[in-house]
Amino acid sequence: MAKQSAPEELAEIAPKLVEVTDRVLFGDVWERPELSPRDRSLVTVGVLTAPYRTEQLAYHLGKALENGLSVEELSEAITHLAFYAGWPNAMTAMNQLKKIADEQAAA
Structure with missing residues (x-):
């Protein structure tokens, strides 16, 4: 699966949300091997x-x-x-x- 990420334009107003989305949701949760x-x-x-x-x-x-x-x-x-x-x-x-x-x- 190609790396997913939060929309870059959101980083201007919600940098932490984008960071957590990319690092935790797409970087960890979606990558777990159990599913x-x-x-x-x-x-x-x-x-x-x-x-x-x-x-x-x-x-x-x-x-x-x-x-x-x-x-x-x-x-x-x-x-x-x-x-x-x-x-x-x-x-x-x-x-x-x-x-x-x-x-x-x-x-």
Whole structure:
């Protein structure tokens, strides 16, 4: 998996948040061997879908595809989440997934 990092433009106003994100979240937690990046992505997509965290969700859907999940697997996970996290949350996540999949197919 390519090294992830917090958006650089946030360093101007929140340098500590960017530092901790890069060092702890992406530098340690995402690198731990107990879960694969694929599994971490699946968990992250679920956790971001459930409370309607759409701003972060788009990034992590793309990361999930990079980490080996297929569009079909993500679609199935989001469909499953509809019954536990709410229909509107799942529909929003599915629309984001479709947009990302369409962009990748066009590239």
